[in-house]
Amino acid sequence: MATDHIRYDILAQAALRGVVRTVLADAAKKGLPGEHHFKITFNTTAPGVRLSERMRGRYPQEMTIVLQHQFWDLAVTEQAFDVGLSFGGVAERIVVPFEAVTAFFDPAVQFGFQFETIGGDATASGAPMPEQSATAATPSGAEKTAGALPAPPAAAPPPSDGGGEVVRLDRFRKK
Secondary structure: OOOOOOOHHHHHHHHHHHHHHHHHHHHHHHOOOOOOOEEEEEEOOOOOOEOOHHHHHHOOOEEEEEEOOOEEEEEEOOOEEEEEEEEOOEEEEEEEEHHHEEEEEEOOOOEEEEEEEEOOEEEEEOOOOOOOOOEEEOOOOOEEEEOOOOOOHHHOOOOOOOOOOOOOHHHOOOO
Protein backbone atom coordinates (compact mmCIF):
# COMPACT_ATOMS: atom_id res chain seq x y z
CA MET A 1 0.00 0.00 0.00
CA ALA A 2 1.26 3.50 -0.81
CA THR A 3 2.31 5.80 2.01
CA ASP A 4 -0.02 8.74 2.60
CA HIS A 5 2.42 11.65 2.84
CA ILE A 6 -0.43 14.17 2.71
CA ARG A 7 -2.19 12.66 5.77
CA TYR A 8 -5.74 12.83 4.53
CA ASP A 9 -6.93 11.30 7.80
CA ILE A 10 -5.67 14.28 9.79
CA LEU A 11 -7.02 16.78 7.25
CA ALA A 12 -10.45 15.14 7.32
CA GLN A 13 -10.54 15.17 11.10
CA ALA A 14 -9.60 18.87 11.20
CA ALA A 15 -12.34 19.64 8.66
CA LEU A 16 -14.97 17.76 10.66
CA ARG A 17 -13.91 19.48 13.89
CA GLY A 18 -14.32 22.71 11.94
CA VAL A 19 -17.91 21.70 11.21
CA VAL A 20 -18.53 21.24 14.95
CA ARG A 21 -16.88 24.61 15.66
CA THR A 22 -18.96 26.39 13.01
CA VAL A 23 -22.25 24.84 14.15
CA LEU A 24 -21.58 25.68 17.80
CA ALA A 25 -20.45 29.23 16.96
CA ASP A 26 -23.67 29.76 15.01
CA ALA A 27 -25.74 28.39 17.91
CA ALA A 28 -23.88 30.70 20.31
CA LYS A 29 -24.79 33.74 18.19
CA LYS A 30 -28.31 32.87 17.04
CA GLY A 31 -29.54 30.07 19.28
CA LEU A 32 -30.59 26.62 18.13
CA PRO A 33 -32.62 26.65 14.91
CA GLY A 34 -35.82 24.62 14.74
CA GLU A 35 -35.60 21.26 16.44
CA HIS A 36 -31.82 21.03 16.17
CA HIS A 37 -29.89 20.09 19.30
CA PHE A 38 -26.49 18.57 19.84
CA LYS A 39 -25.06 15.59 21.66
CA ILE A 40 -21.35 16.05 22.12
CA THR A 41 -19.15 13.33 23.56
CA PHE A 42 -15.68 14.21 24.76
CA ASN A 43 -12.71 12.70 26.54
CA THR A 44 -12.71 14.09 30.08
CA THR A 45 -8.99 13.33 30.48
CA ALA A 46 -7.90 15.29 27.40
CA PRO A 47 -5.63 18.32 27.90
CA GLY A 48 -7.59 21.53 28.38
CA VAL A 49 -10.88 19.95 29.50
CA ARG A 50 -12.21 21.80 32.53
CA LEU A 51 -14.80 20.08 34.71
CA SER A 52 -15.65 20.29 38.36
CA GLU A 53 -14.15 17.55 40.52
CA ARG A 54 -17.69 16.27 41.10
CA MET A 55 -18.25 15.77 37.37
CA ARG A 56 -14.75 14.42 36.75
CA GLY A 57 -15.34 11.82 39.47
CA ARG A 58 -18.63 10.84 37.91
CA TYR A 59 -17.27 10.71 34.34
CA PRO A 60 -13.59 9.81 34.66
CA GLN A 61 -12.99 9.01 30.97
CA GLU A 62 -15.81 10.13 28.71
CA MET A 63 -18.92 12.27 28.96
CA THR A 64 -21.73 13.26 26.64
CA ILE A 65 -23.52 16.55 27.03
CA VAL A 66 -26.71 17.64 25.32
CA LEU A 67 -27.16 21.22 24.21
CA GLN A 68 -30.91 21.54 23.88
CA HIS A 69 -33.15 23.30 26.39
CA GLN A 70 -31.13 24.35 29.40
CA PHE A 71 -27.67 25.59 28.63
CA TRP A 72 -26.32 29.10 28.83
CA ASP A 73 -23.39 31.31 27.91
CA LEU A 74 -22.15 29.11 25.08
CA ALA A 75 -18.86 30.61 23.93
CA VAL A 76 -16.77 29.29 21.05
CA THR A 77 -13.13 30.01 20.21
CA GLU A 78 -10.86 28.48 17.59
CA GLN A 79 -9.61 25.88 20.07
CA ALA A 80 -12.53 25.16 22.43
CA PHE A 81 -16.06 25.84 23.56
CA ASP A 82 -17.36 26.50 27.03
CA VAL A 83 -20.91 26.32 28.24
CA GLY A 84 -23.01 26.38 31.38
CA LEU A 85 -25.15 23.31 32.04
CA SER A 86 -27.18 21.90 34.90
CA PHE A 87 -26.40 18.41 36.18
CA GLY A 88 -28.83 17.10 38.78
CA GLY A 89 -29.95 20.66 39.54
CA VAL A 90 -26.37 21.88 40.08
CA ALA A 91 -25.07 24.52 37.67
CA GLU A 92 -21.68 23.67 36.16
CA ARG A 93 -19.43 25.42 33.67
CA ILE A 94 -17.38 23.18 31.40
CA VAL A 95 -14.66 23.89 28.85
CA VAL A 96 -14.05 21.41 26.04
CA PRO A 97 -11.24 21.75 23.49
CA PHE A 98 -12.34 20.60 20.05
CA GLU A 99 -9.45 18.12 20.09
CA ALA A 100 -11.16 16.38 23.04
CA VAL A 101 -14.44 15.83 21.15
CA THR A 102 -14.92 12.18 20.24
CA ALA A 103 -18.43 12.39 18.72
CA PHE A 104 -20.96 14.94 17.56
CA PHE A 105 -24.60 14.14 16.78
CA ASP A 106 -27.69 16.20 15.89
CA PRO A 107 -30.71 13.96 16.58
CA ALA A 108 -33.09 16.35 14.81
CA VAL A 109 -31.63 15.39 11.42
CA GLN A 110 -29.93 12.10 12.38
CA PHE A 111 -26.51 13.41 11.41
CA GLY A 112 -23.20 13.22 13.19
CA PHE A 113 -19.73 11.85 13.18
CA GLN A 114 -17.46 9.97 15.50
CA PHE A 115 -13.75 10.65 15.85
CA GLU A 116 -11.52 7.65 16.44
CA THR A 117 -7.90 7.21 17.34
CA ILE A 118 -6.17 4.66 15.16
CA GLY A 119 -2.50 3.90 15.69
CA GLY A 120 -1.94 7.07 17.68
CA ASP A 121 -3.43 9.29 14.98
CA ALA A 122 -7.07 10.31 15.01
CA THR A 123 -9.40 9.86 12.08
CA ALA A 124 -13.08 10.56 11.68
CA SER A 125 -16.04 9.11 9.90
CA GLY A 126 -18.33 11.73 8.38
CA ALA A 127 -21.21 9.37 7.67
CA PRO A 128 -24.54 9.96 9.36
CA MET A 129 -24.45 8.32 12.77
CA PRO A 130 -27.60 7.15 14.55
CA GLU A 131 -28.10 7.82 18.22
CA GLN A 132 -26.30 5.22 20.28
CA SER A 133 -26.55 6.01 23.96
CA ALA A 134 -29.03 6.26 26.79
CA THR A 135 -30.28 9.67 27.85
CA ALA A 136 -31.97 10.80 31.02
CA ALA A 137 -33.53 14.08 32.03
CA THR A 138 -32.10 15.77 35.08
CA PRO A 139 -34.42 17.29 37.68
CA SER A 140 -33.81 20.70 36.06
CA GLY A 141 -35.10 19.36 32.76
CA ALA A 142 -31.74 19.39 30.98
CA GLU A 143 -30.80 16.20 29.24
CA LYS A 144 -27.51 14.48 29.87
CA THR A 145 -25.95 11.36 28.53
CA ALA A 146 -23.26 9.44 30.32
CA GLY A 147 -20.61 7.17 29.00
CA ALA A 148 -21.66 7.07 25.37
CA LEU A 149 -19.69 5.44 22.58
CA PRO A 150 -19.41 2.78 24.31
CA ALA A 151 -19.27 2.81 28.08
CA PRO A 152 -19.14 0.27 30.85
CA PRO A 153 -22.54 -0.25 32.47
CA ALA A 154 -21.34 1.36 35.70
CA ALA A 155 -20.88 4.70 33.89
CA ALA A 156 -24.49 4.89 32.70
CA PRO A 157 -26.87 7.26 34.52
CA PRO A 158 -29.59 5.80 36.71
CA PRO A 159 -32.88 5.14 34.92
CA SER A 160 -35.41 7.95 35.15
CA ASP A 161 -39.15 8.04 34.91
CA GLY A 162 -39.82 8.17 31.17
CA GLY A 163 -36.07 8.06 30.57
CA GLY A 164 -34.24 7.29 27.40
CA GLU A 165 -33.83 4.15 25.42
CA VAL A 166 -30.59 2.37 24.67
CA VAL A 167 -30.27 2.07 20.92
CA ARG A 168 -27.82 -0.45 19.46
CA LEU A 169 -25.72 0.92 16.65
CA ASP A 170 -25.75 -2.44 14.84
CA ARG A 171 -29.48 -2.04 14.36
CA PHE A 172 -28.84 0.86 11.97
CA ARG A 173 -25.78 -0.31 10.12
CA LYS A 174 -26.13 -1.29 6.52
CA LYS A 175 -24.93 -4.83 6.03
